[in-house]
Amino acid sequence: MSAGPRPELVADGYSAGRPRWAQLATSADHKDVGQILITGALGFLFIALVELALMRIQLLVPENTFLSPVAFNRMLSLYGASAVFFFALPLVIGLFYYVAPLQIGARGTALPRLGQVGLALWVAGATALYATFLFTPSEAGVNPLAPLSEVAFLSNNGVDAWATATGLATLGFVLLSINLIATLKTMRAPGMAWRRVPVFAWAAAVGSWLMAVIGPVLLAALTMLMIDRNYDGIFFADGSGGAPLLWQHLSWIFYTGTYMLILIFAFGAIAEIVATFARKPLFNRNVVMACLAAIAVIGTLAWMQNMLTAPIGIGWMYFAMLMSLALIVPIGLVLFNLIATLAGGTLRMRAPLLFATGAIFAISVGLASELCHSLVAAAWHLKNTTDSTAATHFALVGGAVFGGFAALHYWFPKMTGRTMGESLAKISFWTILAGLLLGFVPLFFAGAEQGQVVDAYKYFAGTGVTAYNVIASIGVFVLFVGILLTILNAIFSRTNGPEAGHDPWAGDTLEWFTLSPPEPHNFDVLPDVRSARPLRDIRVAIGHRSRRSERAAARESQPVA
Amino acid sequence: MASHSPGTDQIDTLLWIGIVAAAILIVALVGALLYVLRRYRGERGAEPRQLLGGRALQFRVAGVLTLFAALLFILGVVFTDNAREEPSTGDAGLASLKSEPLKIKATGQQWLWRYDYPNGAFSYYKLVVPVDTAVELEVLSTDVVHTWNVEDLARKADAVPGKTNEVLFSADEEGVYGGDSATLSGQAYAAMRTEVEVVSPEEYEEFVEAQNEEIDAAEERVVGLIENGETP
Numbered sequence: 037m038s039a040g041p042r043p044e045l046v047a048d049g050y051s052a053g054r055p056r057w058a059q060l061a062t063s064a065d066h067k068d069v070g071q072i073l074i075t076g077a078l079g080f081l082f083i084a085l086v087e088l089a090l091m092r093i094q095l096l097v098p099e100n101t102f103l104s105p106v107a108f109n110r111m112l113s114l115y116g117a118s119a120v121f122f123f124a125l126p127l128v129i130g131l132f133y134y135v136a137p138l139q140i141g142a143r144g145t146a147l148p149r150l151g152q153v154g155l156a157l158w159v160a161g162a163t164a165l166y167a168t169f170l171f172t173p174s175e176a177g178v179n180p181l182a183p184l185s186e187v188a189f190l191s192n193n194g195v196d197a198w199a200t201a202t203g204l205a206t207l208g209f210v211l212l213s214i215n216l217i218a219t220l221k222t223m224r225a226p227g228m229a230w231r232r233v234p235v236f237a238w239a240a241a242v243g244s245w246l247m248a249v250i251g252p253v254l255l256a257a258l259t260m261l262m263i264d265r266n267y268d269g270i271f272f273a274d275g276s277g278g279a280p281l282l283w284q285h286l287s288w289i290f291y292t293g294t295y296m297l298i299l300i301f302a303f304g305a306i307a308e309i310v311a312t313f314a315r316k317p318l319f320n321r322n323v324v325m326a327c328l329a330a331i332a333v334i335g336t337l338a339w340m341q342n343m344l345t346a347p348i349g350i351g352w353m354y355f356a357m358l359m360s361l362a363l364i365v366p367i368g369l370v371l372f373n374l375i376a377t378l379a380g381g382t383l384r385m386r387a388p389l390l391f392a393t394g395a396i397f398a399i400s401v402g403l404a405s406e407l408c409h410s411l412v413a414a415a416w417h418l419k420n421t422t423d424s425t426a427a428t429h430f431a432l433v434g435g436a437v438f439g440g441f442a443a444l445h446y447w448f449p450k451m452t453g454r455t456m457g458e459s460l461a462k463i464s465f466w467t468i469l470a471g472l473l474l475g476f477v478p479l480f481f482a483g484a485e486q487g488q489v490v491d492a493y494k495y496f497a498g499t500g501v502t503a504y505n506v507i508a509s510i511g512v513f514v515l516f517v518g519i520l521l522t523i524l525n526a527i528f529s530r531t532n533g534p535e536a537g538h539d540p541w542a543g544d545t546l547e548w549f550t551l552s553p554p555e556p557h558n559f560d561v562l563p564d565v566r567s568a569r570p571l572r573d574i575r576v577a578i579g580h581r582s583r584r585s586e587r588a589a590a591r592e593s594q595p596v597a
Numbered sequence: 598m599a600s601h602s603p604g605t606d607q608i609d610t611l612l613w614i615g616i617v618a619a620a621i622l623i624v625a626l627v628g629a630l631l632y633v634l635r636r637y638r639g640e641r642g643a644e645p646r647q648l649l650g651g652r653a654l655q656f657r658v659a660g661v662l663t664l665f666a667a668l669l670f671i672l673g674v675v676f677t678d679n680a681r682e683e684p685s686t687g688d689a690g691l692a693s694l695k696s697e698p699l700k701i702k703a704t705g706q707q708w709l710w711r712y713d714y715p716n717g718a719f720s721y722y723k724l725v726v727p728v729d730t731a732v733e734l735e736v737l738s739t740d741v742v743h744t745w746n747v748e749d750l751a752r753k754a755d756a757v758p759g760k761t762n763e764v765l766f767s768a769d770e771e772g773v774y775g776g777d778s779a780t781l782s783g784q785a786y787a788a789m790r791t792e793v794e795v796v797s798p799e800e801y802e803e804f805v806e807a808q809n810e811e812i813d814a815a816e817e818r819v820v821g822l823i824e825n826g827e828t829p
Contacts, residue, residue, distance in 0.1 A: 105784045112781075177781040183758060184741040184782060189707075274759030280742060281757060314637070320650035345744060345753045345779075347736075347762040350681070357673050364666040365659055368622075372658050373650065375629050380648050382639035393630060400626040407622070408615030411669065413608045413677040416752030420744060420779035484612070487748045489779040492787035 064148035065556055066219075069155045069212075070134025071451060074444070076162065077127035078523050081437075084118035085516045087111045092475075092509040098497035108493035109175040110194070114165070116178030117198060120294060121205040122162050124436040128243065128301040129212050131443050134451065136216060136240035138547035138554060140233060141225025141562045146218035154211030161204030164197055174198035177491055179291060182272030182283035187265045196265060203258040206290075210251035213244035220244070225546060227565035234545040234568070235318060238325050239304025243297045246332045250293030257286035281346060288339040296335035298432055300328050302399065302439030303370050306392045309446050310374050312541050313389040314381025319373040321568060327366035334362050341406075344415040353412045360410030367403060371396060387461035388541070391442035394469055398434025402427050405480065420490050423483025426476040433472055433515075441468075441522055448526065449540045453552040454533030456525050464521035471515025478504035478511070544569035601774065601795075602750045602766040607680035614672055618665070680752065683731060684767035690730035691798040698731035698765065705736070705743030705756035707782055708789035718808035723792045727801040728771050736762040741783065747776035747793050755780060768795040 060068050091111050094103040103111065137145055145151060168174070174194035176185045185195045220241045224233065233241075261283070263269035270278040303324070311318045318324060338359035340352050374396060383389065405427035409415050418424060441464075449455050482488040482504035488495060495501055539548040548571055550559050563570050600609045686694055701724065702713040712724045726732050736745045738756035746753045751766035768774075778789040796804065822828070 105787065109781070109784070109786075175783070181742050181780065189741055189783060274757075280759065315644050317647055317649060319648070320652075320655055323650070323655045345762075346755045347757055347760040350677075353677075354674060358670060361666045361670050361673070364622075364669075365662045368662040369655065369659055371626055373655075375626070375633055376650055378630075378633045379637060380645055381637050382643075382645050383634065383637050385634075385638065393634060396630055397627055400630075401623055404619035404622040404626075407619050407669070408612065411611050411615045411673040411677070413673070413680040413752070414612040414615045416680070417605075417608050417612055417748060419753050420746075484616075487746070487776075489746070489777045491781040492777065494787045 064152040066133050066137050066145045066148065066151060066215075067451070067554060067556075067558075069151050070130045070132075072155060073126040073130025073133065073158070073212075076159070077123050077130060077440075078526065080118050080122035080126075080162070081519060082523060084115055084123055085512075085519060087115040087118065088512055089516055091115065092512040094493060095495065095505050096509045097506070098499075098502055099494050103493065105493045106175060109177065109491075110173040112177055112491060113174040113180070113194070113198060114168075117165055117174075117202055119432075120178075120291075121202050122165065124298055124432065124440075125205070125209055125294065126158060127436060127440045128298055129209055129247070131305070131440070131447065132216060132236075132240035132243060132301065133212055135443075135447055135547060136237040137219055137223070138450070138550065138558060139237040139545050140220060140223065140228055141546045141549075141559060141565070142219055142223035143558045144223075145215050146222055147215040150211050151215040154208040154215070157204045157208035157211065161201045161206075161208065164204060165201035168194060168197040168201075171197075179287050181287075182261070182264075182280045183274065185261060185265075185283075186273060188273075196262065199258045199261050199265075203255060203262075206251045206254050206258075209247050210255075213247040213251070216240055216244040217248065225562050225565050231322070232565055232568045232570075235307040235321065235324055235328075236304040236545075239300050239307075239328055242328050242332050243300050243304075246293055246297050246300070246336065250290045250297075250336065253286055253293075254290035257283060257290070281343075281348070284343055284346060285339070288342045289336065292339040292342065293332075293336040295428075295432070296331055298435040298439075299335070299367070299399065299403075300331055301443075302395050302435035303328060303331075303374070305439055305443035305446070306374055306395055307370075307377075308543075308545065309388045309392040309442055310377045312446075312543050313384050313386060313392075314378050315384075315542070316377055316381045317544075317569060319376040324370055324373050327370045330366040331363065331370075334359055334366065338363065338410070341410055341415070344409075344412055345419045350412075357410050357412050361407070363403075364407070371400065386445075386541075387456065387458055387465070388442050388446035390462065390465050391438050391445060394465060395434050395438035395442055397469075398430050398438055398472060400434075402429070402431025402434055406431060408484075417487075418484060421483030422479040422488045422490055425490050426479035426483065429476050430472070433476075437468065437519065441465075444522075444526065446541070447547075448529065448533075449536035450547055450552050450554070452530050452533070453536055454529055454531075455536045455540055456522075456529040456533055460521060460525045464518050464525060467518030467521060468515060469518075471511050471513070471518050474511025475508050475515050476511065478507040482508075539571070542575075544572045546570055599749050601769050601772075603682070603684045603769075604680045604751060604766055605749065607676050608752060611673065611676035611680070614669075614676070618669055681765070683733075683765050686731045686767070687729040689728060689798075690767070691727040691801065694730065698733040699726065700733050700735065701726070703734045703736050703745055703756070703764075705738040705740075705745065705778070705782075705789075707740050708778075708785040710743075710745065710778075710789075710791045714805050714808070716805055716809060718805040718812065720808060722790075723794055725794045725796060725801060725804045726768060727798040728768055728795050730798065731765065731767045734764040734766075736764055742780050743782050743789070744779035745776075745791070746779040747774050747791065749774045749776075750793055753779055768793070771795045771797065 094100050172192045172194045176195050260271035264271050270276045272278050272280050272283045340356035341360045344353050409418050445456050482501040486500045488501045538552045600606050704711045711721050713719045736754045736756045738758045743756040744753050751764045754762040754764045774793045
């Protein structure tokens with residue numbers, strides 16, 4: 037596949053001047069920043085899994101003493117922060133940041149230095165989180181609810197470090213998102229109206245707007261927490277004008293928005309993948325695009341779904357239920373359109389499509405279970421049981437692991453010029469699927485049936501949950517192996533994978549029009565965009581022309597007389 | 598979970614409605630996905646028909662989904678309202694109460710529950726209530742957020758410092774019902790459990806009497822020690 041006209045100047049043999057790592061460390065190029073985020077995210081995925089595995093060993097048998105209560109709470113806090121702020125969000129935002137500018141035919145980004153600062157802040161956050169190993173990690177859990185997070189109850193610096201780490205990372209995400217918003221708004225190729233923007237780039241726009249809204253909410257909450265802890269503040273302290281529930285509102289707005297952001301990312305990536313591998317256009321683009329925006333708004337407004345057992349008015353609870361159940365419509369429509377796109381196609385069952393179907397499956401199971409948590413009285417039973425752990429993990433492993441890996445396998449050839457090993461990808465997929473089912477289906481039962489509570493460092497014999505926990509622990513190890521296989525696959529394929537060419541999947545969108553990996557300026561030339569599938573337009577035009585020239589050749593070869 | 602209170606009956610029913618609704622969605626989505634994946638496999642060949650979904654179809658699907666969501670919302674409100682209803686004290690219950698529910702304070706503190714009864718008696722860890730009697734728990738906290746959780750008898754309720762949460766139940770059978778706190782509250786969170794012992798009204802009256810006497814006796818002992826100049 038040629039990449040169009042190239043300058044004739046030969047530059048081979050001239051060194052780049054600086055080593056590759058120095059280039060990467062100082063680059064503001066969206067592709068370098070995106071790749072660092074994606075690579076870092078996969079590293080933290082591994083670390084998060086180690087932490088999850090340690091907790092699952094502790095929960096293997098009743099009243100186990102493998103981890104002390106304090107060690108367990110530290111693992112829990114580190115796992116939550118790693119999974120959300122240092123795996124899921126950077127993977128999602130990194131892929132948006134790498135791919136979306138290419139998809140819209142931009143030769144760079146609008147505010148590259150802003151994104152570079154964003155990356156630096158994220159790295160600083162990651163450093164702050166894991167530097168806590170030198171003193172004391174936070175013990176306050178995945179979402180450190182005030183007042184447990186206040187200095188009166190946890191006086192060491194763990195919570196301060198947690199707040200610093202997540203705050204720096206969040207500020208980084210906001211800066212990266214602002215750059216994406218500006219880029220997608222101002223740098224689209226000639227002819228690419230919003231209605232012709234690839235769905236994944238649209239998801240990037242919606243996701244970036246969402247992060248620009250929810251990020252500052254968490255930053256505000258973290259600032260208040262830091263003032264409370266270090267400067268005798270009273271924001272979340274009761275009795276002196278503060279309100280512990282304020283923390284819950286602010287933090288759940290962020291966490292719920294993040295949940296939606298991961299889903300929006302996954303739906304955007306899956307939409308590209310199903311269309312490409314079914315060789316059909318998305319069944320109804322406009323509806324999918326409208327639904328992604330609706331998910332961002334309605335989903336985030338459902339934040340109080342997490343507070344249905346808190347002392348808030350029943351009206352607020354019904355509002356949370358209304359917003360959660362309203363999500364059935366846009367999410368249902370998106371899933372319907374994704375499956376309808378596959379129908380009638382000629383499906384090539386390659387790794388990206390395999391992971392994408394896994395994502396649709398896991399997200400469906402996870403969100404359908406979340407539905408039970410949205411019915412107020414049912415939530416009064418299910419809240420904070422392992423059933424909620426299972427539902428969240430199905431939806432978010434579906435979105436960030438299956439969805440993220442689908443996107444990784446799909447765009448890996450663009451980033452490296454090589455495809456990821458196909459058979460290893462398939463083994464990895466089935467292992468992850470088995471691990472997810474074994475690891476989290478038992479928790480549905482342990483939670484809904486036996487009421488096992490979340491976040492506890494032990495459970496007791498005779499409560500009917502031992503068997504479920506044994507299976508879940510084994511499942512998490514299977515999941516670990518499956519995910520590790522994909523990470524190893526990515527590492528080896530980077531240098532040793534089969535060469536992919538510039539457009540291995542016959543994609544319809546502009547990122548496949550450039551070299552793999554792309555040059556720093558992305559594109560030498562750009563086609564005029566006349567539809568949502570500019571590359572297919574070119575293929576069709578070439579097809580017509582070659583048929584015409586075949587006919588002309590045939591006429592010329594006819595005997596004249 | 599085995600329901601032993603009118604409120605938890607409603608919670609149980611709504612939970613099953615949710616499980617059925619979730620199962621319908623999962624079966625429909627996963628079924629359609631698997632069917633499509635089997636039916637349309639094809640590595641090579643001509644480009645398939647470039648089908649697009651029309652607006653009418655999208656509206657129909659959206660309509661069905663909206664009806665589904667609306668139905669769930671209505672069922673959710675109905676059963677939640679039922680679950681919030683104040684239970685009435687039956688014939689086997691505490692007669693002295695008349696129409697008022699028995700008001701007990703449940704205070705969470707790291708890592709123990711304290712229960713304060715109307716006559717001034719209190720108990721730690723174990724709550725004793727009469728059978729077939731409407732009980733109103735005021736759920737409070739003195740330090741961090743806890744969740745009071747005895748799933749066979751009542752809903753979960755967060756104990757948030759500075760706020761009061763309310764739990765209503767009426768146990769239909771004598772017995773002991775256990776529960777774990779359900780919000781991470783620090784190191785000994787997993788050991789922060791509670792028990793509700795449901796007894797006959799006579800036994801309940803005896804319990805609070807005895808509890809009161811014991812507390813008074815203990816106080817007297819302590820006061821006596823202090824008056825004698827000893828450390829209690």
